[in-house]
Amino acid sequence: MTELLTAEQMRSTEGSAIRTGEVSGAMLMMRAGQGVVGAVAEAWPELENGVRRAVVLCGPGNNGGDGFVVARLMHARGWAVDLYLYGDADKLPPDARANHDLWAALGEVFPLTGKTEPGEADLLVDALFGTGLTRPVDLPLDSYEAPRVVAVDMPSGLCSDSGRVIGDLAMAADLTVTFHSLKPGHVLAEGPAHCGVIDIVDIGLEDTEAPSDGHVTLVDLPEGALGKAGGHKYVSGHALVLTGGSGRTGAARMAARAALRSGAGLVTLGVPGSAQQEIACQVTAEMLWRVDGAADLESVLEDDRLNALCIGPGLGAERAAELVPVAAKAGRALVLDADGITGFSETPEELFKLLHDNCVLTPHDGEFARVFPDLGERLNGPLKEGPGFSRIDAARIAAARAGAVVLLKGPDTVIAAPDGRVAVHAATGERAAPWLATAGAGDVLAGLICGLMARGMEGFEAAQAAAWLHVEAALMFGPGLIATDLPEMLPEVFFELGL
Structure with a gap:
């Protein structure tokens, strides 16, 4: 049975695991970044060879922190990586800031504004806003293009609870890598058109129970669900x-x-x-x-x-x-x-x-x-x-x-x-x-x-x-x-x- 977790339910699940000591926020961020890089390699094996360039767009929260991990891991694989940060590095959450600093030791952090033109790349990584977005994104999201676009957790501009675009624009991904569970926005309304192929990555929360309030499941037909007809x-x-x-x-x-x-x-x-x-x-x-x-x-x-x-x-x-x-x-x-x-x-x-x-x-x-x-x-x-x-x-x-x-x-x-x-x-x-x-x-x-x-x-x-x-x-x-x-x-x- 597949559950669909809202942004609040996902935050609660992660928080519960962190409080029990099963994981730390830094561990979850590292596993998320590893999952994205692994999913990209599986989706596009042709990118494993030759000179490859990635543009990574990082946001002001923990989704941006995942992006810093992705940039670092891709750099270690021989990718040329240009990383852009939307927002102020000094205001990043602690785990995201730590990964920002690790990346800054390897490459430059360029500011991302409405006038920024990242340029051509083999891969665009959207780590701007994940499941917690509550407002329209003040960026020309429809102008950020590449032959392959991967969204981290949720395409930016899309509401993860409803699948609706907040405001006017949302990123369109070829691949969306989400963590632990699908979110309602992946399957509802405009979500499928923006998410592309969805890959669910395990980040070590499988033993943590999600909140029972507002429980929603994805329909499947398990064996024996219809029973067998018999008698007259x-x-x-x-x-x-x-x-x-x-x-x-x-x-x-x-x-x-x-x-x-x-x-x-x-x-x-x-x-x-x-x-x-x-x-x-x-x-x-x-x-x-x-x-x-x-x-x-x-x-x-x-x-x-x-x-x-x-x-x-x-x-x-x-x-x-x-x-x-x-x-x-x-x-x-x-x-x-x-x-x-x-x-x-x-x-x-x-x-x-x-x-x-x-x-x-x-x-x-x-x-x-x-x-x-x-x-x-x-x-x-x-x-x-x-x-x-x-x-x-x-x-x-x-x-x-x-x-x-x-x-x-x-x-x-x-x-x-x-x-x-x-x-x-x-x-x-x-x-x-x-x-x-x-x-x-x-x-x-x-x-x-x-x-x-x-x-x-x-x-x-x-x-x-x-x-x-x-x-x-x-x-x-x-x-x-x-x-x-x-x-x-x-x-x-x-x-x-x-x-």
Whole structure:
């Protein structure tokens, strides 16, 4: 399980290790510098030979201290190194000042100002500001260029808690070397675009526990997470997906197909009379029940073997307003997507009163902002100081307010439970699947969650597993994907997982 540590949590972890005597600040700084140099050698082995020039930009804090270590170690490897310091050497923290003085015995420390032009180099090392940045950087960060840029801990200008740019500019790195753990800013918002490849370096804190407050994990799918289906079909659950009227059934049909492919024993489409013939011509494995209005849904839900519902894809706001209260009152596992959420844009508090803790809301950013307008405004407004309000913050507050699990969709999908638990699924780096940005992909995700909940998974766990499976299916298919391809890739995904 990979944790995402905020700047404050990382400071606390380091401080705890230093207080117990496990390490010293100087040791951590030395290990960080060694880690950066090692990561550079691994990323660009071609730089091991010949005449190489590096420009190292050091900031006024301990991130700058790491930069002084990097400069010294690269000098020892035969690099020509030009080092620039932003700020006053006399104001550096003690460990950073000590490493400044060690470098000063080897080479010059040039002042870095807004007018400085470092010149050409094979490598640019950004050790200006790491995880603790709280203000815009008063430097032309976009003008510092080299064929290869490595950021120490976090590209300067980027908020490590939110992944948002503070002010207007942030460095763009090809490689970011961070220490002990990923930070939220590496995977959220603009972070992935600025960080490039991320290398996590061990600096000797593996035995130090991080603070438990605000615990956030990165979603992975551990062995056995989905269990194994067995017994008759009702053991694996019966999911109901409600559809819209004639000409608006495609989204629900995709959701139903995903629920069935995810392992639900039965999946039924709840269909208004106007759409029965349309759907009957399109589906084979899914069953049909006529559900015109609230009374029909109440009747259907008398069958207590029906244990999970998906409401929203292509449903229509009017139909959602009528059917969601009935579904929520039944107390079954419930996934609300699209119109199932935005049907209550004018009265979100009424929706929240209906929900229970085994409901999952799956909004994209626009739907989220319509139901949680204050949180959407904070996320989308300019960031003038850090730590910035993040998608983690927004989803956590939204889940507590709604009393339900909230899955905030995006490449950086955030899943929050009403009890404060949060997980992030990052479809970045090796798991980037930009072709998932296609119509209907969100409907498939809603169906996946519903199917897993029908199998008995709780909402928070089902949302995490579905987010992982959704991306895995997209990666397995590749470019050219359309939403209907996703459910059909699931058998291959499950086979690879040994299920």
